[in-house]
Amino acid sequence: xxxxxxxxxxxxxxxxxxxxxxxxxxxxxxxxxxxxxxxxxxxxxxxxxxxxxxxxxxxxxxxxxxxxxxxxxxxxxxxxxxxxxxxxxxxxxxxxxxxxxxxxxxxxxxxxxxxxxxxxxxxxxxxxxxxxxxxxxxxxxxxxxxxxxxxxxxxxxxxxxxxxxxxxxxxxxxxxxxxxxxxxxxxxxxxxxxxxxxxxxxxxxxxxxxxxxxxxxxxxxxxxxxxxxxxxxxxxxxxxxxxxxxxxxxxxxxxxxxxxxxxxxxxxxxx
Numbered sequence: 001x002x003x004x005x006x007x008x009x010x011x012x013x014x015x016x017x018x019x020x021x022x023x024x025x026x027x028x029x030x031x032x033x034x035x036x037x038x039x040x041x042x043x044x045x046x047x048x049x050x051x052x053x054x055x056x057x058x059x060x061x062x063x064x065x066x067x068x069x070x071x072x073x074x075x076x077x078x079x080x081x082x083x084x085x086x087x088x089x090x091x092x093x094x095x096x097x098x099x100x101x102x103x104x105x106x107x108x109x110x111x112x113x114x115x116x117x118x119x120x121x122x123x124x125x126x127x128x129x130x131x132x133x134x135x136x137x138x139x140x141x142x143x144x145x146x147x148x149x150x151x152x153x154x155x156x157x158x159x160x161x162x163x164x165x166x167x168x169x170x171x172x173x174x175x176x177x178x179x180x181x182x183x184x185x186x187x188x189x190x191x192x193x194x195x196x197x198x199x200x201x202x203x204x205x206x207x208x209x210x211x212x213x214x215x216x217x218x219x220x221x222x223x224x225x226x227x228x229x230x231x232x233x234x235x236x237x238x239x240x241x242x243x244x245x246x247x248x249x250x251x252x253x254x255x256x257x258x259x260x261x262x263x264x265x266x267x268x269x270x271x
Contacts, residue, residue, distance in 0.1 A: 003220050007228055010212040015235040017205035018081030019243075021073065024197025029185035030073030033198070034066070035178040038171050040202035041210070045168030053169040057158055061166070062173035064151035065210075069174070070181075071144035078137025082246070085236035086125045086255070087141040092226035093119045094149035099222040102153050110265060111224060118230045118262025125233075125248070125255030152217050152226065159218040167211055230259040 025033050046052065076084050092115045099105040107115075126138060151170075158166050188194070216225045234256050240246050248256065 003216050003225060006212045006215045010209060011231045011235060013204045013209050014232045015239055017201055018085050018236055020197045020200035020205060022076050022081050023193050024201060025073050025076055027191055027194035028188040030070055031178055031181050031185050032188045033073055034069045035182060036198055037202040037206045038175040038178055041207040042171040042175050044207045045164055045171060049164045049168045051165050051168065052172045053165060057154060058169045059173060061151055061154040062170045064147045064154060065170050066174040066177045068144050068147035068151060071140050075137045075141030075144060079134055079141060082237045082240040084141055085233040086122055087138055088145050089230055089233045090122050090142050091145040091149045094146050095152055095222050095226045098149050098153045103157060105221055114262045114265040117265055118259045121255040121258030121262060125252045127251060128249055153222055155214045156217045156222055163211060163214045163218060167214060230262055234259055
């Protein structure tokens, strides 16, 4: 399975990304947070490729990516890192119909079953979150998942392009969009917590994780890759328990088990 060499580092990096992002946005607005991330990622990829593309598909990709990043950060203002991770991974449910519409990529029956089982786990995990500001954060985070599903499909649509060029272009255009949005909210406090959060979410959790995700959807169908991604909320929840002693509710543990079962089912090759 070629995707494993990208999947393992992606899961490990992404599982901690939520915690560093949560720390960073406590000292800066989501717009400033993402603008700095995007500028750093742009510098990294442009230094490697010396090239930026402004095509219709690349611009659409950049819009979806930027919207996803902003909504993810705004959601983190109201939910915990583990909750954000689980809610973000409603993404596979949206990615399959979008892939069918944009790429005419038909999932197999077993892949659909895997997504349904995994998504039922997400629903169970999310039930205790339906209240107050946590509900607002949950809704914003799920909308982020729709945009994430959209840019994942466009990564696959652009799979014939050099992924380094795709990423340099997406981050460059995203930086322009975020700069235009900056007057809306430009709060930032350059403290140690913010610097550590930005460093992690920009380099391993930004440039590298986007590249790894791009590579995974480049070599495997959207339906198979997105179900594998349920590993991230599982590990993120485990990290939260180890770091803070926060034990999920029983219904949330059942949800996590269902996510894992969904991954296993989706990897069965023939149905």
